[in-house]
Amino acid sequence: MSSIVPVILAGGQGTRLWPKSRSARPKQFIDLIGGDSLFQRSLDRVGDAGRYSPAIVITNAEYRFLVAEQALSAGIEVGAILLEPVARNTAAAIAAAAHLALASDEDAVLHVLASDHLIDASPEYFAAVDAAAAAARDGHLVTFGITPDRPETGYGYIAMGEALGLGAHKVAAFVEKPNLERAEEMLAKGGFVWNSGMFMLPARQFLAECEKLAPEIFAASRDAVAGAHRDLDFIRLEETSFASSPNISVDFAIFERTDKAAVLPVSFDWSDLGAWDAVWKGQERDAQGNAISGPAMVSNSTNSLIVSDHAHVVVDGLDDVAVIATEDAVFVGRLSQAQNVGALAKLLKADDSTRALTETHKTSYRPWGGYSSILMGERFQVKKLFVKPGKKLSLQKHHHRSEHWVVVRGTAEVTVDGKVSMLSENQSIYLPLGCTHRLANPGKIELELIEVQTGSYLGEDDIIRIEDEFGRS
Amino acid sequence: MSSIVPVILAGGQGTRLWPKSRSARPKQFIDLIGGDSLFQRSLDRVGDAGRYSPAIVITNAEYRFLVAEQALSAGIEVGAILLEPVARNTAAAIAAAAHLALASDEDAVLHVLASDHLIDASPEYFAAVDAAAAAARDGHLVTFGITPDRPETGYGYIAMGEALGLGAHKVAAFVEKPNLERAEEMLAKGGFVWNSGMFMLPARQFLAECEKLAPEIFAASRDAVAGAHRDLDFIRLEETSFASSPNISVDFAIFERTDKAAVLPVSFDWSDLGAWDAVWKGQERDAQGNAISGPAMVSNSTNSLIVSDHAHVVVDGLDDVAVIATEDAVFVGRLSQAQNVGALAKLLKADDSTRALTETHKTSYRPWGGYSSILMGERFQVKKLFVKPGKKLSLQKHHHRSEHWVVVRGTAEVTVDGKVSMLSENQSIYLPLGCTHRLANPGKIELELIEVQTGSYLGEDDIIRIEDEFGRS
Numbered sequence: 048m049s050s051i052v053p054v055i056l057a058g059g060q061g062t063r064l065w066p067k068s069r070s071a072r073p074k075q076f077i078d079l080i081g082g083d084s085l086f087q088r089s090l091d092r093v094g095d096a097g098r099y100s101p102a103i104v105i106t107n108a109e110y111r112f113l114v115a116e117q118a119l120s121a122g123i124e125v126g127a128i129l130l131e132p133v134a135r136n137t138a139a140a141i142a143a144a145a146h147l148a149l150a151s152d153e154d155a156v157l158h159v160l161a162s163d164h165l166i167d168a169s170p171e172y173f174a175a176v177d178a179a180a181a182a183a184r185d186g187h188l189v190t191f192g193i194t195p196d197r198p199e200t201g202y203g204y205i206a207m208g209e210a211l212g213l214g215a216h217k218v219a220a221f222v223e224k225p226n227l228e229r230a231e232e233m234l235a236k237g238g239f240v241w242n243s244g245m246f247m248l249p250a251r252q253f254l255a256e257c258e259k260l261a262p263e264i265f266a267a268s269r270d271a272v273a274g275a276h277r278d279l280d281f282i283r284l285e286e287t288s289f290a291s292s293p294n295i296s297v298d299f300a301i302f303e304r305t306d307k308a309a310v311l312p313v314s315f316d317w318s319d320l321g322a323w324d325a326v327w328k329g330q331e332r333d334a335q336g337n338a339i340s341g342p343a344m345v346s347n348s349t350n351s352l353i354v355s356d357h358a359h360v361v362v363d364g365l366d367d368v369a370v371i372a373t374e375d376a377v378f379v380g381r382l383s384q385a386q387n388v389g390a391l392a393k394l395l396k397a398d399d400s401t402r403a404l405t406e407t408h409k410t411s412y413r414p415w416g417g418y419s420s421i422l423m424g425e426r427f428q429v430k431k432l433f434v435k436p437g438k439k440l441s442l443q444k445h446h447h448r449s450e451h452w453v454v455v456r457g458t459a460e461v462t463v464d465g466k467v468s469m470l471s472e473n474q475s476i477y478l479p480l481g482c483t484h485r486l487a488n489p490g491k492i493e494l495e496l497i498e499v500q501t502g503s504y505l506g507e508d509d510i511i512r513i514e515d516e517f518g519r520s
Numbered sequence: 521m522s523s524i525v526p527v528i529l530a531g532g533q534g535t536r537l538w539p540k541s542r543s544a545r546p547k548q549f550i551d552l553i554g555g556d557s558l559f560q561r562s563l564d565r566v567g568d569a570g571r572y573s574p575a576i577v578i579t580n581a582e583y584r585f586l587v588a589e590q591a592l593s594a595g596i597e598v599g600a601i602l603l604e605p606v607a608r609n610t611a612a613a614i615a616a617a618a619h620l621a622l623a624s625d626e627d628a629v630l631h632v633l634a635s636d637h638l639i640d641a642s643p644e645y646f647a648a649v650d651a652a653a654a655a656a657r658d659g660h661l662v663t664f665g666i667t668p669d670r671p672e673t674g675y676g677y678i679a680m681g682e683a684l685g686l687g688a689h690k691v692a693a694f695v696e697k698p699n700l701e702r703a704e705e706m707l708a709k710g711g712f713v714w715n716s717g718m719f720m721l722p723a724r725q726f727l728a729e730c731e732k733l734a735p736e737i738f739a740a741s742r743d744a745v746a747g748a749h750r751d752l753d754f755i756r757l758e759e760t761s762f763a764s765s766p767n768i769s770v771d772f773a774i775f776e777r778t779d780k781a782a783v784l785p786v787s788f789d790w791s792d793l794g795a796w797d798a799v800w801k802g803q804e805r806d807a808q809g810n811a812i813s814g815p816a817m818v819s820n821s822t823n824s825l826i827v828s829d830h831a832h833v834v835v836d837g838l839d840d841v842a843v844i845a846t847e848d849a850v851f852v853g854r855l856s857q858a859q860n861v862g863a864l865a866k867l868l869k870a871d872d873s874t875r876a877l878t879e880t881h882k883t884s885y886r887p888w889g890g891y892s893s894i895l896m897g898e899r900f901q902v903k904k905l906f907v908k909p910g911k912k913l914s915l916q917k918h919h920h921r922s923e924h925w926v927v928v929r930g931t932a933e934v935t936v937d938g939k940v941s942m943l944s945e946n947q948s949i950y951l952p953l954g955c956t957h958r959l960a961n962p963g964k965i966e967l968e969l970i971e972v973q974t975g976s977y978l979g980e981d982d983i984i985r986i987e988d989e990f991g992r993s
């Protein structure tokens with residue numbers, strides 16, 4: 048019996064979790080609920096080699112280093128990181144993964160999962176996974192249906208049809224996100240489950256259905272995989288082919304049209320953490336119903352969510368609010384209307400003066416480590432750089448700025464116009480305008496340094512990369 | 521006719537305007553409503569030499585440089601900065617000012633005003649000042665009573681008695697902050713005004729009443745002034761005498777007991793800006809009743825106050841909230857219950873882990889300029905220093921840290937172990953542990969530099985001052 052190939056969808060933007068989630072480092076990659084990221088937790092759930100083959104992660108080029116680094120730091124080996132040259136929704140992404148998996152195992156079963164859902168990896172969960180895999184091996188395209196415990200209006204529902212054995216049912220119908228009345232009706236009537244977006248698919252049968260029902264997606268994904276090229280640890284899908292795929296979800300393209308769709312009702316703990324209210328529901332709360340992450344004091348308030356990265360938040364006399372405080376943005380709103388955040392983030396994105404707040408955090412991650420912007424002046428900027436042991440930045444120069452580096456932790460190897468120096472804690476070096484320079488961490492601990500830039504233009508695009516070990520020159 | 525001596529009370533802590541107001545730089549000295557500080561506005565209102573003598577400012581030692589610098593930058597000469605060695609409430613402070621004023625003018629009339637109220641300096645206001653001064657010259661101890669326009673429960677009231685001429689009345693009674701019912705009753709009935717805490721006092725008669733009604737305060741303040749010593753531009757009241765005064769307000773000690781109290785009903789624009797709801801009332805508001813200072817977006821919200829120093833604040837779907845965002849603390853609460861902030865700030869102050877949030881801002885001001893703490897690491901710290909033209913820091917050394925200075929604006933004169941260097945923008949210098957060093961700005965524009973400290977202990981108390989032009993060595 049062939050093992051299961053996990054297919055982790057990791058290209059989402061998570062705009063409804065602004066201001067924590069930003070397009071350069073969205074929801075699945077951030078420290079949202081403490082400890083590992085949701086992506087790392089997803090990887091961890093499919094890490095058992097007895098049950099699973101190494102995972103295929105599908106994401107876009109921008110997130111490739113995040114995926115690689117987070118997998119590495121979680122200590123989990125990924126089978127392949129498949130890069131989408133353009134976003135084409137889930138149907139094409141899953142079809143590409145299926146083509147790739149079939150190349151090494153013609154009986155591959157795909158466990159397709161989101162990278163940004165919260166699931167408790169309980170024995171009950173794995174029993175459901177195994178039951179779904181058995182149904183998939185019987186030829187069913189299985190979707191996991193979560194047994195509802197409340198009249199939730201934030202999810203789509205699936206009406207279950209006749210039983211198929213192994214606990215699975217035929218799909219009778221897909222139901223769009225209902226209003227409260229309809230949700231209560233379905234909950235009372237029974238036979239309805241939430242559409243989790245998690246699937247178990249026999250790759251061959253899935254592609255056969257795809258070829259029949261959505262031949263453009265089938266061909267686009269097949270050609271994109273055939274024409275893919277390796278780039279370091281990544282597989283870049285061929286762009287022209289992949290871009291020719293319709294931009295459509297697997298639910299619409301396949302599941303709502305195939306007669307092979309099955310639904311497995313399950314009741315393990317699951318949340319899509321789709322908006323701040325779901326994050327609140329997924330967290331421990333005090334006796335007043337408040338969930339708090341980070342430094343905060345709550346007084347005379349109930350049923351609220353407080354999340355703070357640094358600032359001390361004090362909330363007084365409020366009910367049903369979300370207060371999300373990051374270094375450069377603060378959201379305060381009704382927790383029960385947290386769905387609005389997506390639209391608000393869109394407004395911020397549309398405005399030049401606020402766009403950056405939806406894109407980047409104060410800390411940016413790079414394959415070699417990263418940097419935090421800690422102070423911006425008119426003609427100067429201060430950053431903290433952190434470089435992982437053994438890593439090296441690109442050989443580069445700037446046309447418009449000089450830099451001072453002060454090492455505050457670890458050891459730096461600095462090359463300036465060909466001359467190499469070693470700097471340890473409390474040593475500094477000056478990089479005059481126009482010099483070629485390169486920074487490396489030859490040591491065993493993380494290198495941290497303070498960079499003071501001065502000059503008339505300090506944008507990130509004034510970096511001329513002469514050489515780079517991450518393929519960016 | 522002798523002119524009026526303004527007496528500005530500038531020692532308050534303003535805890536109800538946390539997190540903007542902190543004990544090291546409270547309400548009256550911050551940029552609360554844009555532009556000049558409330559203290560500077562207060563100085564400005566008494567700046568007309570035709571009406572006023574130079575002001576006496578009463579404050580505590582901690583605020584002396586703030587007072588001096590803000591007066592200087594507002595371009596207003598202060599007559600005297602009187603420093604209270606300990607806080608003894610308003611009775612002793614005003615009595616000390618009266619003793620001081622009488623020494624140069626035995627007919628001095630004191631215009632006692634808070635440094636943290638918002639008053640529109642309208643012709644109506646100055647007419648009231650002149651009317652009060654006339655009543656004071658007639659021997660009355662005059663308090664300004666604001667004609668109420670709403671049943672405010674946040675202020676004390678004064679019941680007006682018989683008319684005294686010049687628009688003033690005898691004080692019939694002082695009324696403590698009322699409940700809403702009582703406030704509505706007084707508003708409907710008429711003859712009641714708000715107790716503004718602003719007075720016009722003939723110094724001699726005031727002290728005569730003080731000697732009669734509160735002899736300990738009279739003696740303590742007299743001896744504290746007699747024993748005072750000059751320190752740079754400041755007059756330090758003699759501590760033992762001043763400390764012997766009862767700790768009591770001028771209202772309780774004198775006004776509620778003298779038969780010379782008069783009240784002048786006035787109706788110029790006045791607010792004590794006592795809490796965030798008063799700040800909201802004192803500001804321009806949009807059609808939805810929202811008042812916004814700083815970067816913010818408000819959606820589907822009403823009657824709210826948003827104040828942000830840096831972070832972009834987004835408020836959605838709320839009514840009657842205050843969101844006050846500073847770099848290191850965020851307050852979110854009911855605007856109509858903004859009085860609670862004082863008690864919450866007290867809780868924060870009582871806790872070691874949060875005390876600093878009630879004491880200092882990220883930026884600290886010094887007589888030579890100041891510094892912002894921009895990054896704290898385990899064994900390093902990054903600050904931005906700014907030094908005013910012509911100013912010089914103390915000659916100092918540190919036992920536990922080295923420092924790197926990178927000039928990012930202006931020119932620095934740096935003395936290290938006796939050796940003087942001049943550094944301009946983009947130059948840096950290293951200060952090894954234990955060296956004696958001194959920083960000065962010999963130039964015409966503000967000097968800004970980035971300081972990177974490294975060492976095992978980075979507290980402000982590891983500064984050994986060898987020489988200081990501000991009397992701190």
